[in-house]
Amino acid sequence: xxxxxxxxxxxxxGAGWELAVHAQDQVEIFWRYTAPSGACEIAAxxxxxxxxxxxxxGGIDVVxxxxxxxxxxxxxxxxxxxxxxxxxxxxxxxAWAADDKRERGRxxxxxxxxxxxxxxxxxGFLPDMIVFTPDGKRLLAAxxxxxxxxxxxxxxxxxxxxxxxHGWKEATVREAAFTKFNPQREELMAAGVHLFGPHxxxxxxxxxxxxxxxxxxxxxxxxxxxxxxxxxxxDLEAAEITAIHPLGLKSFRSLGNPGEAKLVxxxxxxxxxxxxxxxGARIRHWPIWGMYQPDGIATFQQEGxxxxxxxxxxxxxxxxxxHEALPVGQLAAAKIALDHCNPGRRLTGDEQLGxxxxxxxxxxxxxxxxxxxLVCFGTRSFSIWRCTSLSHNSEDPSPSPSPxxxxxxxxxxxxxxxxxxxQTIAAVAPELFNVDSKGNSxxxxxxxxxxxxxxxxxxxxxxxxxxxxxxxxxxxxxxxxDISTPAEPLFLKYxxxxxxxxxxxxAPEGLVLIPAEQNASGKPLLVLCNExxxxxxxxxxxxx
Numbered sequence: 001x002x003x004x005x006x007x008x009x010x011x012x013x014g015a016g017w018e019l020a021v022h023a024q025d026q027v028e029i030f031w032r033y034t035a036p037s038g039a040c041e042i043a044a045x046x047x048x049x050x051x052x053x054x055x056x057x058g059g060i061d062v063v064x065x066x067x068x069x070x071x072x073x074x075x076x077x078x079x080x081x082x083x084x085x086x087x088x089x090x091x092x093x094x095a096w097a098a099d100d101k102r103e104r105g106r107x108x109x110x111x112x113x114x115x116x117x118x119x120x121x122x123x124g125f126l127p128d129m130i131v132f133t134p135d136g137k138r139l140l141a142a143x144x145x146x147x148x149x150x151x152x153x154x155x156x157x158x159x160x161x162x163x164x165x166h167g168w169k170e171a172t173v174r175e176a177a178f179t180k181f182n183p184q185r186e187e188l189m190a191a192g193v194h195l196f197g198p199h200x201x202x203x204x205x206x207x208x209x210x211x212x213x214x215x216x217x218x219x220x221x222x223x224x225x226x227x228x229x230x231x232x233x234x235d236l237e238a239a240e241i242t243a244i245h246p247l248g249l250k251s252f253r254s255l256g257n258p259g260e261a262k263l264v265x266x267x268x269x270x271x272x273x274x275x276x277x278x279x280g281a282r283i284r285h286w287p288i289w290g291m292y293q294p295d296g297i298a299t300f301q302q303e304g305x306x307x308x309x310x311x312x313x314x315x316x317x318x319x320x321x322x323h324e325a326l327p328v329g330q331l332a333a334a335k336i337a338l339d340h341c342n343p344g345r346r347l348t349g350d351e352q353l354g355x356x357x358x359x360x361x362x363x364x365x366x367x368x369x370x371x372x373x374l375v376c377f378g379t380r381s382f383s384i385w386r387c388t389s390l391s392h393n394s395e396d397p398s399p400s401p402s403p404x405x406x407x408x409x410x411x412x413x414x415x416x417x418x419x420x421x422x423q424t425i426a427a428v429a430p431e432l433f434n435v436d437s438k439g440n441s442x443x444x445x446x447x448x449x450x451x452x453x454x455x456x457x458x459x460x461x462x463x464x465x466x467x468x469x470x471x472x473x474x475x476x477x478x479x480x481x482d483i484s485t486p487a488e489p490l491f492l493k494y495x496x497x498x499x500x501x502x503x504x505x506x507a508p509e510g511l512v513l514i515p516a517e518q519n520a521s522g523k524p525l526l527v528l529c530n531e532x533x534x535x536x537x538x539x540x541x542x543x544x
Contacts, residue, residue, distance in 0.1 A: 026542035027480075030525055031068030032498055035061055038534030042129075042510035043527055044085040046092055046112040047518050053092050053112075054529060054536060055082040055510075060094060062115070066520050068538060072115060080106065086139065087112060088132040091168055093139055095127040101148045107141055107160065109168040119168050124175060125155035129211050133218035138163050138236060142209035142223055143175075147197075150320050154197065156204040159212070159223060159232075161239040174239040178204040178232075181244060192246030194229040194291060196361040198322050207232070207244075211456070213299040215306060222297060222308055222387075226315050229291040231308070231385075231411065245411045249289040250379045253343075270418050272380055273434060273447040274356040280444055281426040281433045283419055286353060287343035290314070290379040291362065296456030296511075300466060300483075306387040307486050308411065311454040311470050314378020316359065324361055327448065328374060329354030336360055337370040344374040355448040380422060380451040382470045382479075384415040384486050414487045421452045424494055425475055432496070437474045437507035437532045446474045458511035459483070462524055462541055467492070469526055471508035478508065478528060497530070498537050506532030514538075 033040070037058030044053045051071065052063045059082055060074035076082060080096035083105075087093075092112040097105045105127040109118040124143025132139050138161060145157035159176040181188065181203040188203065189195050197206040207225045209232065214221045221234040225244065233243040252270050271285040294310035301307070316325035326334055329348050338345040348354045356376060363373040388409040425433050434451050435441040446453070455473035459466065468489070470479045476497030482490040497505035510529035519525050519540075526539045 026540075027493060027495060028540045028542070029498060030521065030538040030540040032500065032538070033063055033068040033070070033536040034501075034503070035534045035536070036070075037061075039531050040509075040529040040534055040536045041531045042084050043512045043529050043536065044087045044092060045512050045514050045518075045527075046087040046090075047515075048087075048090040049112045050518070051112065052512065052527065052536075053085040053087065053094070055085055055094075056534070060085065063536070065514055065518075065525065065538070068536070074110070074115060077106070079103075083126075083128050084130045086130045086132050088136040091118065093130055093132070093168075095123065095130045095141060097126045097128070101126060101146060101155070102153050105141075105143070107139065107162065119171065121160075121162060121171065121173050123160045124158040127160065128209070131212050131214060133214050133221075133236065134216055135218040136164075137218065140212050140214065140221060140234075140236075142212050144208045144210065145205070146208060147205075147319065151198060151322055154199070154201055154205045156202070157207045157209050158204075159209060159221075159234055159239075159241070161234075161236060176234055176239045176241050178207050178241055178244075180241070181207075188244060188246070192229070192248050193225075193244055194227065194293075194359075194362060196324075197317075210295050211297045213297040213308060215299060216301050222299065224294045224297045224310065226293050226295050226313070227317055229293050231294070231297070231310075243409070247292040247294075247411070249291060249373075249375060250381075250416065251289055253285045253287050270416075272419055272451060273422055273444070274353055275351055276434075276444045276447050277350040277355060278444075278447075279351075281422070281430065283422050283426065286347070288353065288356070288358070288374045288376055289363070290376045291359070292379050292383060293377060294383070295454075296471075298457050298459040298468070300459050302466075302486060307414075308385045308387060309457050309459055309468050309483070310383050310385065311457040312379040312381050312383060313453050313455050313473065314376070314450045316357070316377050324359055325357040325377065325449075326360050327355050327357055331358075331360070331371070334360070338374075339368075339370045339372045342370075342372055342374065357449050376450075378450040378453065379416070380419065380454065381417040382454055382457060382468065382481075383413055383417070384483065384489070385411040386414050386486070387411060415489055417481075417489070417491075420491060421454065421470075421472065421475075421479060424479065424491070425452060428494055429475075429496055432475050432477075435474060435476075437476065439504060439506055439532070450474070454479075455507075455509060456511050458513050458526070460513040460515075460524065460526075462516075467541075469495075469511055469513075471511050471528060473507050473509070476505050476508060476530070478511065478526070495526075495528075495539055498535075503533055503535065505530040505535050505537055 062072035141160035147154035362375040514525040
């Protein structure tokens with residue numbers, strides 16, 4: 001059954017903000033799938049078979065993209081659980097993380113049609129995301145290296161680089177380590193990399209890779225280091241981490257997006273809602289800063305330049321004896337002092353900043369033991385960054401679709417969505433404003449933490465337009481933007497979570513795009529995997 005979702009109009013949202021939509025644009029529900037074992041988390045599309053391989057509570061569900069029915073399942077090996085899947089040609093790879101965090105994970109390659117095992121290789125500790133390079137010759141695994149709950153064992157993070165020789169039955173496996181950055185710990189911290197693990201953790205122990213985006217030429221990849229508020233850069237030929245880029249802090253007390261000289265409307269400002277005790281959706285400017293801490297990441301190339309798109313979720317560390325997040329109103333009781341120049345020190349009421357969670361390990365700018373800034377987790381936004389680490393060939397200064405990779409360099413933020421997400425939800429779906437992802441949640445309850453919590457991002461092309469979809473873990477659903485002009489994206493549509501059969505889509509995690517030419521209807525499908533509800537919804541995108 002298909003349900004028309006898009007109203008064909010121009011909708012005014014917030015102060016002076018227009019949501020522009022073409023009259024021919026349509027978004028419909030193509031199908032919806034419910035996993036018997038629950039927890040749909042990550043899906044990978046196999047064009048060769050027309051199937052989705054979905055990580056679920058019971059292992060891997062194999063789902064037809066024609067109608068959203070399950071056609072097969074793949075069981076979990078003893079002692080492991082599925083964290084990610086990826087497809088290329090007629091091959092599907094699955095990342096299996098060990099239940100015991102002290103054990104290494106595995107990457108298994110299967111025939112996507114017959115589901116027979118091709119090969120099985122050791123990976124690093126907690127392989128949390130895998131991806132094939134566009135040329136299909138390599139598979140990368142982000143080995144998060146998360147510590148045990150008691151922090152007694154904190155393994156080193158790494159990126160596994162697997163290269164097929166004569167198919168995946170025979171592959172070389174190299175591990176790109178972060179150990180070379182261990183002597184640079186103080187330098188990285190001074191630059192803004194959030195390194196703070198207990199027990200004198202090294203850089204290699206402290207960083208925790210999450211998602212990987214691979215450049216179109218299959219020569220470079222970027223990896224989000226979420227807890228560290230940074231992005232690492234990987235040279236695939238050398239299997240070497242070449243740089244760690246700090247992302248800095250976002251101010252919530254000023255207007256405008258990076259690079260803009262003039263003030264803009266409140267709808268694109270940097271305010272946020274910080275309290276569940278302030279009478280509802282109250283998006284205001286506060287003297288606080290946010291670590292971007294992106295989870296999902298995607299990349300695209302335009303006019304010879306490479307761009308990254310990040311979903312700035314935020315993620316504090318929380319273990320048995322180590323809790324990074326603390327409400328502002330509880331800092332004094334925890335004997336964490338605010339500097340006398342900290343502009344938030346007199347705003348600690350519950351209807352002000354008192355209930356907002358901030359980091360006890362960030363904000364001490366001068367190293368004197370008190371907090372000069374109040375720094376929260378995530379920025380409730382998505383950002384676009386220009387990569388200066390990919391340079392044009394010096395002998396040919398003209399733009400090239402595949403510029404020469406030279407490594408290093410830096411990232412420049414060209415856009416941030418400000419408080420668009422909270423403004424949009426408050427205007428078009430107020431019943432979902434900063435709800436939790438557990439179902440039947442009251443509104444505003446997540447304002448004290450990370451708000452709508454942008455989790456993941458997918459970038460794809462429809463006709464002449466380049467689009468980005470950003471999934472909102474707490475609110476549910478996804479935001480759809482036209483990013484054809486990277487510095488000036490256009491908000492198109494909020495795709496709300498579906499609610500049928502008494503079950504609402506909860507906690508979207510993975511996003512997958514199925515191109516129009518590989519979908520039976522002839523239109524592209526955007527598939528959202530909802531971890532909390534164990535559902536998967538396919539949106540048919542018809543944009544002019």
